[in-house]
Amino acid sequence: MANNFDIIVIGAGIAGASVAAHLAETKRVLILEMEDRPGFHTTGRSAATFEPNYGPPPILAFTRASHDFFMNPPQGFSDGPLLVPRPSLFFEAEGQEIFTERLLASGSGLEELSEVQALKHFPILRKGYAKRTFLDPQTGDLDVDLLHRSYLKLFKSRRGQLFNNAVAETILRMGKVWEVITPQGIFEAEILINAAGAWGDVVAAKAGVKPIRLQPKRRSIGVIPVDGIQGVADFPLVTDVGETWYAKPQSGKMIVSSADTTPVAPHDAYADDMAIAEGIERLMTATTIQVNHLDHSWGGLRTFAPDGSPVAGFDPHTEGFFWLVGQGGYGIQSAPALSRTATAMVLNENLPQDVIDAGLNLAEVLPDRYS
C-alpha cells in the first residue's frame, strides 16, 4: 500500500510544487520528477520578473491575485522576501504605435513619462530612441529559487513525497486508478496532475489523453558586464512595447534578451547565440551602453497552448486527468493564485473569490476549449 496515493503530480517545477503543496494539506500527494532535482528545466531558467501588465487575460488575473502573497507570504512560508519592487519602463520605438495601444488597452497603473523623466530613471537611454515612455511602478524581481524551495518545504512538511529521477515512463488507467511506472517504482492514485511543462503533451499521450498541441518556445538570455556604469543596481527593467528586447540588472550585471520565441520540441534548452547577439544589438540601439563581451548565457522553454492562455482543469474526456500546463512566460508570477485555483478545482471546491475578483474567466483556462 506504500505506493498508493490520493494524487500523483508529474513534474516538480513551480506548477507541480505549488499545487502539490496546497493539496498535501488534506490529501496524500506524490510528486514524480524525471530529473535529479526539481527546477532543472523552465522554473530554474526564468528572468524572475513580476509584471502584472504582462500576459493574456487569465494570466493578468492570476498575477494580480498573486501580488499579496508575494509581498506578505504566510507566516513561516519563506525565510526572506519573495518580491522586491523594481519599476519597469516600456519604450515605444519607431513604428511601434500599435503595441502602445495594446499595452494601454490591457494595462493598468501605467504612467507616461517625458524623455527627461525617463532619463532620470534610466540614464543610459539613448536620446530620441523612445517616442513615448511608460512607467509601470508595480513590477519587481522575484526570488524564484526561494519561492520554489518554500513550496517544496511546505509540501514535505505536510507529508508530501517527492521522488527525483522518477520519469513517468508508462501511465496506465486501471479501472478508476492511474498506475504510473517509473525507475523508482510503480505508483497509484485516482487523480493524476500533469504539470510536466514542455512535456505536457508527451505525458498526456502516455496516458492515452488527447494532446492540447502545446508548443514549447525557446528563449535565450545573455548576461553582460556593466563595469563603469553608475547605479546599475537601481535601474528599472527596460523593454520596448513591441517586446523585441528587454534588459534588467541582476547581481551587479545586466541580463538582456531579444525576447526570442523559437518553436522547438521539448528538450534541455540552451541559448541561441544569434538571438542573444540580436538582443545586445537592440540594447545598444536603445541605450548608450557598449557591450564587448558576454559573461554567460542560458536558454529555457516557455510553453504555450494554441491560444496563449494556461490550461488548468480536468480533462473533459478522461476521468481523473488534470491539466496544469501552458503557463508560457508567466508561470512564476502567476503561480500562487493559479495553484490555489487549481487546488480548488481538483478538490471540487469554490474557486478563490480574490482570483475571480481579479478578473478570471474560468472558461478561458479549462482544457474543454480544446476538446
Ligand SMILES: Cc1cc2nc3c(=O)[nH]c(=O)nc-3n(C[C@H](O)[C@H](O)[C@H](O)COP(=O)(O)OP(=O)(O)OC[C@H]3O[C@@H](n4cnc5c(N)ncnc54)[C@H](O)[C@@H]3O)c2cc1C
Ligand atoms: C528565459 C525565460 C524567462 C522567463 N521569465 C519569466 C519571468 O520573468 N516571470 C515569470 O513569471 N515566468 C517567466 N518564465 C516562465 C516560467 O519560468 C515558466 O512559466 C514556469 O517555470 C513553468 O513551470 P512548470 O512547472 O510548468 O515547468 P518546469 O519548470 O519545466 O517543470 C516541469 C517539470 O516536469 C518534469 N517532467 C517532464 N516530463 C516528466 C515525466 N514524464 N516524468 C516526470 N517528470 C517530468 C520536468 O523535468 C520539469 O522539472 C520564463 C521562462 C523562460 C524560459
